[in-house]
């Protein structure tokens with residue numbers, strides 16, 4: 001298998017075992033460049049394990065994967081340079097200021113020092129945090145900290161952004177603003193790979209892969225998944241389709 005030009009991510013028969021336990025069971029999927037791609041599944045279904053393999057920090061036990069054209073097994077370091085990653089916990093130093101957090105991540109991502117000033121200004125502008133750049137991060141509202149974490153993940157101008165449950169614990173308005181931001185980034189050509197437990201926001205994804213017990217149980221647009229899984233229920237939601245797929249019950253009228 002070789003990566004093609006319009007694919008940001010290409011995965012074939014990817015597997016991860018921990019001893020005899022199969023956490024990710026030979027999954028295959030593709031993500032187009034600039035796509036907003038949703039990776040959904042219940043707790044323990046293998047989402048984070050897959051993300052860790054795609055980010056080059058966990059070695060698969062079998063299968064292949066290419067991220068931004070780089071082999072996740074033989075080129076994990078180049079993969080890391082091409083991606084941004086934001087976790088549920090935002091990974092910020094709460095006792096540092098936004099300015100100091102950004103300064104820290106410029107070093108982590110190996111951004112060349114002659115670009116620091118320009119990237120710092122760019123990120124403070126993008127995240128609308130210029131006015132509070134010298135306040136303590138822990139004093140900022142969750143939505144602002146979320147923007148800061150997202151900005152830090154973008155400092156090295158990655159081609160692909162991995163967002164692992166980025167909206168956990170933030171209110172619905174902040175979530176909506178966050179999604180406006182995500183769409184803006186995708187519009188600029190950045191590929192978005194996102195996991196979420198909120199089905200209302202998964203509807204914003206152009207394509208979704210649903211995972212259960214390490215296996216792919218659905219892969220399509222949200223609309224097509226709903227139509228296929230709940231064919232007799234025109235009012236069905238993605239939530240209904242998700243529950244039907246995870247419990248093995250057909251999406252019939254109750």
Ligand SMILES: Nc1ncnc2c1ncn2[C@@H]1O[C@H](COP(=O)(O)OP(=O)(O)OP(=O)(O)O)[C@@H](O)[C@H]1O
Pocket residue numbers: 018021023041042043044045046047048049050
């Ligand atoms: N290092 C490890 N050693 C053994 N088992 C592991 C290890 N990492 C993950 N697992 C197991 O693999 C399975 C998949 O875990 P994973 O964290 O990928 O799920 P997830 O879909 O991301 O769940 P969540 O939504 O709760 O984050 C779980 O049963 C987990 O206990």
